[in-house]
Amino acid sequence: MKSLADLERVRLEAQERMRLRESGASSKLTVAMGTCGIAAGARDTLAALLDEIAKRRLAHVHVVQTGCVGLCEYEPLVEVTLAGQDKVTYTYVNAERARQIIARHVVNGQIIGEWVLARS
Amino acid sequence: MEELALHVLDLIQNSLEAGARHLVLTVVEDRAQGVLTVQLLDDGRGMEAATQQRVFDPFFTSRTTRRVGLGLPLLRATAEATGGLAELASRPGEGTRVQVVVYTRHIDCPPLGDLALTVAVSVAANPQVEFCYTHTVDGRSMEFDTAELRSQLAEVPLSDPAVYQWMLAFLREELSKLYGGAKCNEIPSRS
Numbered sequence: 001m002k003s004l005a006d007l008e009r010v011r012l013e014a015q016e017r018m019r020l021r022e023s024g025a026s027s028k029l030t031v032a033m034g035t036c037g038i039a040a041g042a043r044d045t046l047a048a049l050l051d052e053i054a055k056r057r058l059a060h061v062h063v064v065q066t067g068c069v070g071l072c073e074y075e076p077l078v079e080v081t082l083a084g085q086d087k088v089t090y091t092y093v094n095a096e097r098a099r100q101i102i103a104r105h106v107v108n109g110q111i112i113g114e115w116v117l118a119r120s
Numbered sequence: 121m122e123e124l125a126l127h128v129l130d131l132i133q134n135s136l137e138a139g140a141r142h143l144v145l146t147v148v149e150d151r152a153q154g155v156l157t158v159q160l161l162d163d164g165r166g167m168e169a170a171t172q173q174r175v176f177d178p179f180f181t182s183r184t185t186r187r188v189g190l191g192l193p194l195l196r197a198t199a200e201a202t203g204g205l206a207e208l209a210s211r212p213g214e215g216t217r218v219q220v221v222v223y224t225r226h227i228d229c230p231p232l233g234d235l236a237l238t239v240a241v242s243v244a245a246n247p248q249v250e251f252c253y254t255h256t257v258d259g260r261s262m263e264f265d266t267a268e269l270r271s272q273l274a275e276v277p278l279s280d281p282a283v284y285q286w287m288l289a290f291l292r293e294e295l296s297k298l299y300g301g302a303k304c305n306e307i308p309s310r311s
Contacts, residue, residue, distance in 0.1 A: 002290045014276040033133045035191040046241045054281030065245040
C-alpha cells in the first residue's frame with residue numbers, strides 16, 4: 001500500500017472511522033524523545049505504539065512526543081492519559097512493553113503496576 | 121547512537137522544542153566518493169551567537185530538567201570520528217540549520233539506519249508540523265512532502281495510524297529503490 005492511489009483508500013477508510021467514533025473522549029500517549037530517550041530506544045517504542053493503534057483501529061488514541069523529562073535513567077518513558085483519568089508514567093518501555101500497554105491499559109483499563117513509575 | 125537516523129531524530133526533536141512549524145531535511149549520499157551529508161533546516165526560534173558557540177558543549181543545555189545536553193556533542197563526535205563535521209548556524213527569530221558530513225567508508229561511520237522510520241514517526245507524532253524530506257543517492261532523488269499529503273488527505277490528519285503505516289511503507293519503498301532495491305537484511309546474490 002504505497003502509491004498515492006492507496007493513500008486515497010487510506011483516507012476514505014480513516015474518514016469512515018472518524019464518522020463512527022463517539023464524541024470527544026480521547027486518550028493521549030506521550031513518548032519522551034530527548035537524546036536520552038532516543039538512545040534508549042524510544043523510536044521503536046513510538047513505532048510499536050503507532051503500529052498497535054493502527055492494527056486495533058483505535059481512532060480515539062493520540063500519540064505525541066515530548067523532550068527529556070529529567071528521568072533519563074528510566075527511559076524509554078511513556079505517559080498514558082486516558083480520558084478523565086490521572087496520568088500514569090511507565091518506565092523502560094521497549095516495543096514489547098508498548099504493545100502490552102496498549103492491550104492491557106489503553107484497551108482493557110488495567111494499569112500494569114510493576115512498570116509504573118508514578119501516578120499523578 | 122547506533123544509527124545516523126537516530127541522530128536525525130534527535131535533531132528533529134531539537135527543532136520541535138524550538139517551536140519549529142516547518143522542517144526541511146535534505147540527505148545527499150555519493151557512494152562513489154563515500155560522502156553522506158545531512159542538513160536539517162527549521163523555522164524555530166533560533167538562538168543568539170553566544171548560545172550557538174556553546175551548543176556543542178556537553179555541559180550546556182537550555183533545558184532545566186537536567187544539566188547536560190548531549191545530542192549535538194554526540195553528533196559532532198560521530199561525524200568527526202569519520203573525518204567529517206557537524207556545524208550549526210542560527211538566527212534568533214528565523215530558525216536554525218544543522219549540517220553534517222560523514223565519510224561512509226570510515227570504519228567508525230555508523231550505518232544510516234532506518235531513516236524511513238525516523239521520518240514516519242516524527243510526522244505521525246507531530247501532525248501540525250510541515251515536513252519536507254528529500255533524499256538523493258548518486259544523483260537520483262526522492263521527495264516526501266507533508267504539504268502534498270495534507271492536501272490529498274483533506275480532513276484526515278497526518279497522525280491517523282493508517283496514514284502512518286502508509287507513510288512508513290512509502291518511505292521504505294522509495295529509499296529501497298534509491299539504494300538499488302536491496303533490503304538491509306538481504307545478502308545480494310552473485311550473478
